Amino acid sequence: MVEAVPKLVIDGLTKRFGPMEALTRIDTRVEIGEFISIVGPSGCGKTTFLRIVSGLEEATTGEIRLDDAPVTKPGSDRGFVFQQDNLLPWLTVIDNAMIGPKIGGFATHERRAATKALLKLVGLEGFGNHYPRQLSGGMRQRVNLARALAIDPEILLMDEPFSALDAQTREIMQTELLRIWEEGRKTVLFVTHQIDEAVFLSDRVFVFARRPGRLQEIITIDLPRPRPLSVKRTPAFVALVDRIWSLIEHDVRASVMEEMA
Ligand SMILES: Nc1ncnc2c1ncn2[C@@H]1O[C@H](COP(=O)(O)OP(=O)(O)OP(=O)(O)O)[C@@H](O)[C@H]1O
Ligand SMILES: [Mg+2]
Incomplete structure (x- = not known):
């Protein structure tokens, strides 16, 4: 049997900002279609890790391969959803969602039709001609999600999109x-x-630690799918949340104390 190539391969990834090692020796694989969450205390390098996978930031050492090709710069095979609302206020919902295809030079009629279908998928049917100021926060994040999906990426990178x-x-x-x-x-x-968010969504949770930022442990979430919200009240769910919290508690306390100092 031929083994499928992982969607994403990270080998010996290290990132330094001057003398500071933000990420150290990360080796991991992500399979096709997997939902991975990343948790860890503030400053452990989660955003840096995502930015390197996106190609916005360069690794100091190591290799990132997406579909067996090295990642060196941003590309339409990666869609990014940020924490902050970065919709353009002067564009309608559909035009905001079409920014990726426009920049990529593939804003065809077919793509526009596909983006309309995406707006329906994210629950914004009928809002295509609205402007961002006419939307609630949740609706704006739906537009951001549609925008990331509109380039039909191979991998979706989401940095605290719901915070x-x-x-x-x-x-x-x-x-x-x-x-x-x-x-x-x-x-x-x-x-x-939010650890419960990570457990609810994921197939696996990558638990990062800090000083230096690193991938400390991977927790497999073996809760059956589809998952209703009520799964959050089951003993198995609570046990997974407790386990992950116990892994990061010490680091989180340390980072909070530093921020207060
Ligand atoms: N461009 C940069 N130049 C210098 N240092 C940076 C830069 N970007 C990030 N850092 C540092 O790298 C470390 C990791 O930052 P990063 O933003 O990746 O952490 P994070 O886990 O996303 O934190 P948070 O949970 O607060 O978002 C931090 O110490 C941060 O100050
Ligand atoms: Mg961050």
Whole structure:
């Protein structure tokens, strides 16, 4: 049997900012269609890791391979959803969602039709001609998600995409994201500070540690899918959250104390 090539291969990744080692010797693999979350204390290098995979930032040493090709610069095989709302206020929802194809020079009629279908997929049918100021925070993040999907990426990189949302909207967005993921089965790297969010969404959780930033442990989430929100109240779910929290508690306390000092 021929083994499938992993979607993403990280070999010996190190990142230094001057003398500071932000990430040290990360080796890992992500399989096609996997949902991976990354958790860890502030400053452990989660964003840096995502930026390197996206090609926005260069690794100091090591190699990143996506579909067996080295990552050296940003490309339309990677879609990025940021924490902050970075929609352009003077463009409509559909035009915001079409930015990727426009920049890439492939904003065809077919692509526009596909993007309209994406707006429906993310629950924004009928809002294509609205402007960002007419939308709630949750709806804006849906546009950001549609925008990242509009380039039909191989991998979706999401950096705390729901952290600016209120608790209820956030839970809705988690279930919506899972629904969308089940339909398209993109490979996802999802950074979050909320451990329950990571457990709810993921096949595996990468637990990062700091000083230096590194991949400390990988926790497999063997909860059956599809997952209703009520899974969060099951003993198996709570045990996974507790286990991950116990791995990062010490580092999180240390980073909070530093921020207060
Ligand atoms: N461009 C840069 N120049 C210098 N240092 C940087 C740069 N980007 C990040 N760092 C440092 O690298 C470390 C990791 O930062 P990063 O933003 O990746 O952490 P993070 O895990 O995403 O944190 P948070 O949870 O607060 O978002 C930090 O110490 C940060 O100050
Ligand atoms: Mg970050």
